Amino acid sequence: MQIFEEMQSRGHESLTLLHHAPSGLKAALAVHSTVLGPAIAGVRLRPLDELEALRGALALSESLTLKAALAGLNYGGGACVLLLPDQGVDDPHAREALFRALGRQVRPLESRVVLTEDIGVTPADIAFVAQETPATLGVNTDTSSVTGYGVYRGMKAAARFALGSESMRGVRVAILGVGAVGRTLAEHLHREGARLTLADHRPERAQALADDLDGAAVVGTAELFDVPCDILAPCGYGHSIRSADVPRLQCRLIAGGEHHPLSRNGEAAVKEAGIVYMPDFAINAAGLIAAATALTPEQAAERVYGTVLRIGTVAEQYGKPPHVVARRMAERRIDLIGSLGTGTALQGRSA
The missing domain is CATH 3.40.50.10860 (Leucine Dehydrogenase, chain A, domain 1)
Structure with a gap:
């Protein structure tokens, strides 16, 4: 490297x-x-x-x-x-x-x-x-649970674009990684009537969650990509979906809480496969928003919902993949605000 x-x-x-x-x-x-x-x-x-x-x-x-x-x-x-x-x-x-x-x-x-x-x-x-530096955020925020709820709301907004409806009732969702974020996401989806398949690098953790969520299935992490589903929700540690695995995917939408589940080559591969990818930085932001602002978890999650909805609308209007649209939106804000010069932002306060 x-x-x-x-x-x-x-x-x-x-x-x-x-x-x-x-x-x-x-x-x-x-x-x-x-x-x-x-x-x-x-x-x-x-x-x-x-x-x-x-x-x-x-x-x-x-x-x-x-x-x-x-x-x-x-x-x-x-x-x-x-x-x-x-x-x-x-x-x-x-x-x-x-x-x-x-x-x-x-x-x-x-x-x-x-x-x-x-x-x-x-x-x-x-x-x-x-105790050693004031340069911290999130001391009083359970960011994992807030992020999980925000992923759920963002997933619904992405489903409007990719599946034609935001209802999760009967929708097949495969969740890879059921730590704090994945578990919270699964609980909200189960409550709405989604059909869940769970996998985790610690199989006993996936099984324990399935025991709590009636009807949820458990498979190994190596088998999850072969499971027919509508939505694949990666909620692991990063780069869970290798480019070589993309041809195996049985989903129509990738939307989860994991940071960078795909490489740039992987993003190109899912586009070629006709799979919609709502990028991590658009859909998993609720915990960060709540930690950085005075917004409640519900308000932070609704901001994610609105952002994802806007990405889907623009992507549909211009015929561009959502992950490309989201990156361009973020880069455009950086360019525009950055062009104002130093001292324009209120040192970390929310916009």
């Missing part, structure tokens, strides 16, 4: 490696853009190797830039991917030390970066970060 080539191709501003030996902190902090304001950096904690952490930070930070811009927030995009310490984080004092070390390392960057929770990180962890 050629780091500088990767950064240049995506338009990143910086990539910083953070290290604090006593706490076990090893992290990659990527800042993609600060054109609209400080970069919101989702903090992830997962068992990854160094290369995976770097790639994840670069990809996630670009997605956050597009998400914030499309949501009308005065923030840029960043990402902070933590490697799991050798000693683990089961000891509460060790976990506190890890996240306070992160906050102290980020303190000199607080004019450019704001940290918030992502996979493997809780509001309590961000509260530890906040």
